[in-house]
Amino acid sequence: MYDIAVIGAGIAGCSIARELSRYNVRIILIEKNSDVADGTTKANSAIVHAGYDTKPGTLKARFNAPGAQMYERLCSELDVPYKKTGSLVLAFSLDEMKTIQKLYDQGISNGVSDMEIIGKDKVLEIDSNLSDELVGALYARNAGIVSPWELAIALAENAVENGVNLLLDSEVTNIEKMNGLYRLHMEDKLVEARLVINCAGLYSDKINEMVAAPSFKILPRRGQYNVFDKSLNFVNTVIFQCPSDLGKGVLISPTIHGNTFIGPDAEDIQDRESVQTTMEGISYIWEASARSAKGLKPNAVITAFAGIRARSSTDDFVIGESKEAKGFINVAGIESPGLTAAPAIAIHVADIVKELMGGLGANADFNPARRKVLRFIELSEEDKNILIKQDPRYGRIICRCESITEGEIVDAIHRKAGARSLDGVKKRVRPGSGRCQGGFCGPKVMEILARELGIDIKDVVKNSRKSYILTGETKDKSLYEDVHDFAAASKKI
Ligand SMILES: Cc1cc2nc3c(=O)[nH]c(=O)nc-3n(C[C@H](O)[C@H](O)[C@H](O)COP(=O)(O)OP(=O)(O)OC[C@H]3O[C@@H](n4cnc5c(N)ncnc54)[C@H](O)[C@@H]3O)c2cc1C
Incomplete structure (x- = not known):
């Protein structure tokens, strides 16, 4: 029996499990895939957003800037590469400069520091490969880049070191409430817990509906990317364009390991697993990014990928105890800036847990540091x-x-x-x-x-349980036991 069961080992579930491991509680982190960070956390833009583009008053705004401010310390504790690169939102007309001013004002309301509206010359001093047609930009020095999956893995590793039980290959298929406990059913396992935290990403509405009437829907929205070879050392900062109704738009960014990438587009889809890239999607991101900078070379592309946003029908994060199911906490609809906000969300969820459990004692053995990785x-x-x-x-x-x-x-x-x-x-x-x-x-x-x-x-598998890479030997040795040349072996076949 556990005090807390966290469903979903993406950045949200791993951050929460690790935060709760500071306390003296029995925690299980349950993941349907064979590894941590195999959902949306492994395919996104990897930007630690400064926090100027979230609407004031929303949960996204509440957790974005504080989350970003926690990154430096968190990544140093867990030995995860993180870099404060700053970001630029480019304006190509005086009209777009009005949007830049709005973003700046919004940033101030959201508690974002170290922002500046700058003219073309200064923009080109920061990143000389950008388009000559730009007029100015919002420069946010606190934006950064990280490796989202490395961070989620480090959080899970540290959580396990601090006593959390990690259960992989275990899809929660049903939840019953019995005598003040939740019983979580998996194919071949049953877990009981006093509290449940639903961090199931694209499936968080389905998990919520196992214990309550539908109160939000997940509306999947796909985004596609191209990644370039390291030889294309193109930008120093994260380059955005002015946002639209579909989100932050196509960006050009360095990765934490020295590549450059472009993307994403934003396409509403039905299938929550549909992570393939398409000709239309990739063409769109090339067209859009060509507005920000010239000189991106198609022959330097080394791969393409797509990620799916778990957009909530409420258009905001859904965080809090379910009204219908006591002790069941939703952390759902965690679309962008969910990666950035995750550390701050984790602290908030730990506060909810403390209240529901009437306080939590400290885990005297808690160690926030992960053993260093030798690179x-x-x-x-x-x-x-x-x-x-x-x-x-x-x-x-x-x-x-x-x-x-x-x-x-x-x-x-x-x-x-x-x-x-x-x-x-x-x-x-x-x-x-x-x-x-x-x-x-x-x-x-x-x-x-x-x-x-x-x-x-x-x-040995590629990723999930049955994703075998080798199906058998190309040459069956038994054919060669009593024959020594290929012609004879062929006759035997
Ligand atoms: C295109 C794109 C770009 C983005 N860019 C950024 C960005 O630059 N910066 C930023 O801050 N955010 C960004 N985001 C958002 C960020 O990626 C997400 O907010 C974050 O990864 C969500 O994490 P999560 O843990 O909620 O979900 P996930 O990572 O999807 O984790 C949920 C987990 O739950 C598991 N699960 C589901 N159902 C079950 C079940 N029944 N039983 C057990 N386990 C289950 C899944 O397998 C999965 O591992 C972007 C997202 C996308 C798609």
């Missing part, structure tokens, strides 16, 4: 040599595009909440994120996974 490429030559002498696996480069060593991959597998799949390793230490997209390193990573997990290489 080989960031070490000095001297430190690299020392490390290789201590552990020769750090001397074997597995991913040549990103310079990732065997030692880093093995560590990613053996950490708490460690990698279990090819994508799990990629999300943690990036082999397969470079120009070859795993073409060279993929098989080697599979061998390491099989060896370290003690499984057959045919059982």
